[in-house]
Amino acid sequence: MGKITTFEEAIDHIQSGMTVMIGGFFLAGCPFGLVKELTRRGGKLENISLISNDAASEFKMPHAYGNELIATGMVKKVTCAFIGHNHVAMKKIADGELELEMQPMGTFAERIRIGGAGIGGFLTPTGVGTPIAEGKPVINVDGVDYILEKPLKADVALIYGSVADENGNIYTTGVARNFNVDMATAAKYTVAEVRKIVKPGEIDPSMVTIPAPFIDAIVLAKEEDYLL
């Protein structure tokens, strides 16, 4: 199948001006090696639009590269539900150097899900009567107001999985499935960083979290990137 590749080759798919999704909820299910490799491209890439729940960041931990990624200056816009742990991003936003689109988390998650599912928008009661509704159509259905939210899509998604088979079927444990499941469907090119690669057939089909057709490339994580 030839989906197994290197960090360098996978990140070579990202070009200036592209939209990039990064999976993970704080440290859970964040593809640290791919974020690290993207960060290494600082100075070569620009105008990246980043879609990530928390800007791939966690201030207490050594292996989160979200702060460094933002510090490179390659990111022009962040779409997220939480940014407070990324102090570099907070400063750049305050200084007017970084554009921010803050979303309710459920809206953020669902926009990614419909982005991958071929749906043109969804109606949510979340945020009606709040600043989130400003500038968006509010549609009344059977007496209830809903905000029209549009899909989120990306050129490249960097996601995390626990185990992949060589075909690209992925099994993910625990909370780490979070946004990775839907981001895998919402990008033109999806790379999964996984802790283990096995032969096709070794993952019980009933246990597959992300089916192989959503995965374009697989990289094997370096365990040193995941030490606490």
Place this chain on the structure above:
Amino acid sequence: MISNRERIALKVAQDIKDGEFVNFGHGIPYSVPPLIDKSKKVFFQNEPGVVCFGTYAPAEKGVYEMLDASNSYVCELPQGAFMSTSASFAMIRGGHVSKTVLGALQVDSHANIANWKTPGKPASGIGGAMDLCAGCPQVLVAMESTAKDGTPKMVETCTYPLTAAGRVTMVYTELGVFTVNPTEGFTLIERFPDYTVEEIIAKVAAPVKVSPDLKVIDLGIPLD
């Protein structure tokens, strides 16, 4: 002597019912789960995509795949379940989580809540609060009655950016417990024994009705 925050958390824990399915937010609410009587079976929901059964306690450290929305480790209990975050919010927004307990900056007489942004300061995030308010049938606020500078947090109309309009159902403070809805405003239904009704009304910057069945809270432990 127990702190205001502890007494609020203890009172919320006392009122959680057997069999309820609850999401606890950051701040005071997050300290509630260990205080719930072990005889009650409570399901806990958490935003990234986890449902746990029983006490929600930190698990053995060292596994990134077991972190919750507050960056604490969750137990992998045999009765629990994991899901994607979009499915987690389908659970929340769809009304399948019966109760959420949230902290707040302000709550008002119209049952509005503001808890994500202080005017003039950059917001660190919205997180799941707007979806929890939109979807959960019961929205409980657990907060101290005043900000650090003494400003009342229960007000007639929120001045901070809203998290949700008209969705709060109850407010727990160190003064007592209030119901709230857009037509009735605040009603005091239970008070802590060390505050009189008059003292409580004086600390709320909005009209407060007093329930004819007003109860005095007994946490079963001395407050001072």
